[in-house]
Amino acid sequence: MAGVTGFSGGVYRREDSIKRSRFIVSVAHAPDTATARAFIEAVRGEFADATHNCWAFAAGPPGDTARIGCSDDGEPHGTAGRPMLQQLLHGGVGEVAAVVTRYFGGVKLGTGGLVRAYAAMARLGLDGLPLRQRIVPARVSVVLAHGRAGALRRLLPAYEAAILSEVHGADVECIIGLPVEHAAAFMAAVIDMAAGDALVDVLPPVED
Template structure:
């Protein structure tokens, strides 16, 4: 499962026949995060006429979770064109929200479709994309003497120690790419072991 995702949030602005379109793109991992950004922008631009959006969670080539909303614009003229841009560019784990201030000149259905697609494309053009890497969390049990060596091995595979608990043994919580778990396990040797704790999986 490899696809492109957004490295960090970006924004772009377009003015079309006196209407202002402000497009925002955010990296997201689920629908709740996506809707949080929509609500934030509603609060930031309470006087805007429309807050239209589309998101793709997961692999854009085979997604089971995509959504869009026209937010009062004529059916099919806002959310769907934004989603089409995302699907065409094959970008996953992302939401684009376009805030529109109406300038007094009606654009018509075709004009609106082009405006929202153009806004989405404008924000895509300033994105820095990065390959999506599925991440996972593992726990490593070790003793005090080996903790610093294990931290070094975790860094070696691009992982990060996110939490540590000390009792009779040391347990390190580690976030790393799924594809690196076997490599890390092998490199641990006798220094420590990965605990298979299925209750912690989401």
Template sequence: MSITPYRAPAQTVRCEQEIKKSRFITYLAHTQGEEDAKQFIQSIRETYPDARHHCWAFVAGRPESSVQWGCGDDGEPAGTAGKPMLAQLSGANVGEICAVVVRYFGGVKLGTGGLVKAYGSSVQQALMMMETREIAVTVPYVLSCEYAHIDTIESLLKQYHGVQLDAEFSHNVRLTVRIDARFVADFLEALKNQTRGQAHVSPLENESTSGT
């Protein structure tokens, strides 16, 4: 598992170009996982139901995780749309990103080379407009502590780039947190020292490491 942060789209981007009377409308969006990407692709289909093609590509996880890459030509000749779109996304070193290019056919055939260039340049143009944000890899934990330790833990969460997700209060306090994977060891050591070992921490079961 890599703990290095990566970049993802900060917002949805839309751009448009016309090539030999065909209209190409490109969208880039932040999508967390394959299901989210597929839902975004479907939403664009529904937005432009009269378009001839809705070609797509996504890098659903970390930029280097090719097992979460996907693309589709949606009726264009095989390899002329989705693959050049995916090549642009994978070359940008951005994760959790989905691209959809909507094409309204203008009556002039572009040929296979022309299609590859058109779809690739459409995504390239959108990438140039896109702003990104950092996605930190985080690890979930459950903390059990005395009420007297709450301020200490909140301070440590801030110091080590952690966030509190949930809290339960009874005879003691049970906190669900996520810690930046780069600082887990330091956080756990500081927690042990500053609470004199009285705060108990354990990995959160059935929850995976993720980007936030």
């Protein structure tokens, strides 16, 4: 089934020491940009005395770049936020935000060392992250004659489908929810059942 693999909730935190600098990664569920930014600000407030609070978020499905952001928070440009974001985008997890807090330990890591450190902390934050699979069902609009409504209902169990809404007017207009992998076959079955006398369209999914 189509779905979004995402963090199940709360704040997941790991810590490591790299060349005497203390690194803390905090990870949280970020279903939208506003939630991601609120989480980032909360962590920045919690570790206000840190040398850096670098962050990245990907607030869409795994690998999606429509709602992303990152910041080096004072580290050399491109050495923290971007490496973290790349780990989030390629980590197979969606709707996630991460903040890597650094307390400088007196040993400079250099640009390459910083990239490796922040990428490693982002990976550490994803490792062992408690996940859940959120199913996003397909939604199909069906408009057909009243006399075919019973036949439509009889089709539903075979496709794990359910009527989400139903309006009776000159015709019956239904919104059907079902697993996305069954959508094409279900639509073909409806057209066949109605002998071509039905309007069937895929609607955009509604995500919670």
